[in-house]
Amino acid sequence: MRFTLLLAALPIALPIAAPATAQDAATDPRCATVRVAIPPELSRWSQRAALAAGTSTRSAPVLVIGQATDLRLTPADRVTVAAAPGRDREAGSTAGLALFQVARAGTYRVALGEAAWIDVIRAGRALPSAGHGHGPMCSGIRKIVDFRLTPGRYVLQIAGTPATSVPVMIARGAAA
Numbered sequence: 408m409r410f411t412l413l414l415a416a417l418p419i420a421l422p423i424a425a426p427a428t429a430q431d432a433a434t435d436p437r438c439a440t441v442r443v444a445i446p447p448e449l450s451r452w453s454q455r456a457a458l459a460a461g462t463s464t465r466s467a468p469v470l471v472i473g474q475a476t477d478l479r480l481t482p483a484d485r486v487t488v489a490a491a492p493g494r495d496r497e498a499g500s501t502a503g504l505a506l507f508q509v510a511r512a513g514t515y516r517v518a519l520g521e522a523a524w525i526d527v528i529r530a531g532r533a534l535p536s537a538g539h540g541h542g543p544m545c546s547g548i549r550k551i552v553d554f555r556l557t558p559g560r561y562v563l564q565i566a567g568t569p570a571t572s573v574p575v576m577i578a579r580g581a582a583a
Contacts, residue, residue, distance in 0.1 A: 438545035445546050448578040449518055451475055452548060455574055460503020463487040464562055467504040472515070475576035478503055480565065489528045489562040502566040507577050512557045518548045520574030524567035527554045533564075553580060 445452055455475040461467030462481050470476060480501035489504060496502075509515065514537060517525055526533040537555045542548020565573055 435545065441545045443546045444543055445548070446543070446581060448473070448516065448581050449542075449548065449551075449576060452518065452546065452574075452576055455576075457572070458505075460505055460565065462504070464489050464504060464506070467506045467562065470505045470507045470563065470575070470577055472507060472509070472577050472579060475518075475574065477572050478505060478565065478575045479572050480568070480570065483566060486566075488566070489564050490526060490531055490533045492524055492564065492566045493526055493533060497567060500567050500569060501571060502564070502568075503573075504565075505563045505575075506560060507563060508560050509556045509558050511579070513555070514553050514580035515556050516551050516553050516578050516580050517563065518542060518551045518574075518576045518578070519565075520547050520549055521568055521570040522549060523565050523570065523573055525552055526562075526564040526566075527556070528562040528564055529559060547574065 451473060452475050455477045457479060458468050458476045459479045460481065462485055480503040483496045483500045483502040486502040486504065488502070517527065519525065528534065534554055534556075536552045538553040540551055542551055563575070563577065565575070
């Protein structure tokens with residue numbers, strides 16, 4: 408009898424105990440009581456300005472490391488990619504390009520507030536990521552992808568999302 412009661416309670420407990428990721432503070436009631444702990448390198452996440460992504464590397468804006476932006480994207484079929492994306496274009500998806508400059512070698516984190524495919528490109532080649540994960544609960548950061556980079560200019564390529572604007576921030580990792 409105790410076993411039956413435990414199993415009956417289990418489905419109720421699982422959704423509450425399951426780890427949550429990147430909840431939208433505006434729509435998830437659990438976020439009203441959660442204290443968000445954003446990593447120090449992403450502390451300026453909520454201080455974003457709007458910026459239009461480029462449709463080619465020639466029209467791509469330059470992102471400043473450590474500053475967040477809401478990057479406005481374009482229908483993917485209008486974007487000339489810098490390298491073949493790691494994922495096929497989906498009908499109706501958006502894309503965009505931005506440049507950024509690395510002054511010191513280290514691990515750099517690309518944080519996104521929407522589901523999207525990202526590539527960091529140098530000399531026409533997409534670089535492998537060094538790690539990836541979700542942002543802190545209720546922070547609005549959906550995913551974080553780490554890259555080990557050396558000094559130079561890079562292209563951030565965002566694709567495979569239906570979103571017309573994506574919150575994005577590139578930051579030097581704390582352990583870099």
